[in-house]
Amino acid sequence: MASWRQWWSRLRQVQPPRPVCLMVSAPVGAVSVAVLVAAACLTPEPSGRGTHSQLGLPGCLVCRLLARPRCPSCGLTTGFAWMMRGQFRVAFQCHPFAPPFFVFTAATAILAGFSLLTGSFPWLRVLPLFLTVGLVYLVYWFGAFFSAPNPA
Numbered sequence: 001m002a003s004w005r006q007w008w009s010r011l012r013q014v015q016p017p018r019p020v021c022l023m024v025s026a027p028v029g030a031v032s033v034a035v036l037v038a039a040a041c042l043t044p045e046p047s048g049r050g051t052h053s054q055l056g057l058p059g060c061l062v063c064r065l066l067a068r069p070r071c072p073s074c075g076l077t078t079g080f081a082w083m084m085r086g087q088f089r090v091a092f093q094c095h096p097f098a099p100p101f102f103v104f105t106a107a108t109a110i111l112a113g114f115s116l117l118t119g120s121f122p123w124l125r126v127l128p129l130f131l132t133v134g135l136v137y138l139v140y141w142f143g144a145f146f147s148a149p150n151p152a
Contacts, residue, residue, distance in 0.1 A: 020121070021115055021116070021119055021120070021121050022116065024115075024121070024123060025111075025112045025115035025116050025121075025123075026112070026116060028108060028112050029108070029109055029111075029112025029113055029115075029116065030112075032105050032106075032108040032109035032112060033109050035080070035105050036084070036105060036106060036109060038055065039077075039080040039081050039083065039084045039102075040081075040084045042054050042055070042077070042080075042081040043081070044078050044081035044082045044085070044087075044090075044094075045078050048075050048078055048093060048094040049070070049074045049075045049077075049078055049094065050078070051077045051078040051081050052077040052078075055077075060073070060074055072140065072141040072142075073095075073141070074095070075094040075095035075098065076094075076095045076097065076098055076101065078091075078094045078095070078098075079091040079092070079094040079095040079097075079098020079099070079101075079102070080098055080101070080102050080105075082094060082098070083098060083099060083102040084102075096140075097137055097140065100133060101133075101137075104130065104133060107126075111123070111126065
């Protein structure tokens with residue numbers, strides 16, 4: 001039986017056909033670029049949250065459903081808008097994951113463009129990094145949410 005390292009090594013060498021590269025890279029790149037363009041077009045709220053209302057989105061559903069003043073995702077849109085303006089410190093104050101998520105979104109857009117131009121499929125090489133950041137954020141989200149006092 002092959003070890004997980006051998007399995008992962010073989011998986012990383014797999015090069016899917018060009019149509020698969022296009023089917024994965026085109027939508028992933030389009031969404032990443034759309035997020036970055038939206039962040040560039042938004043004016044960050046000085047309060048650190050609420051910038052998403054400029055997109056016509058309603059208030060935070062989690063906050064309304066659970067009667068909390070703030071959820072662990074509040075401030076991400078504002079943080080992205082500040083990151084587009086190069087304001088790392090302010091973005092971090094809005095949400096601690098705004099700067100790393102912004103960097104990952106930009107890297108994803110670049111990676112998708114590279115994949116579309118070259119026909120290569122680099123997604124499997126960065127998958128562990130993306131999964132690790134996602135897991136860390138989930139731990140943060142649940143920890144911040146369940147450790148926050150309920151105002152009721």
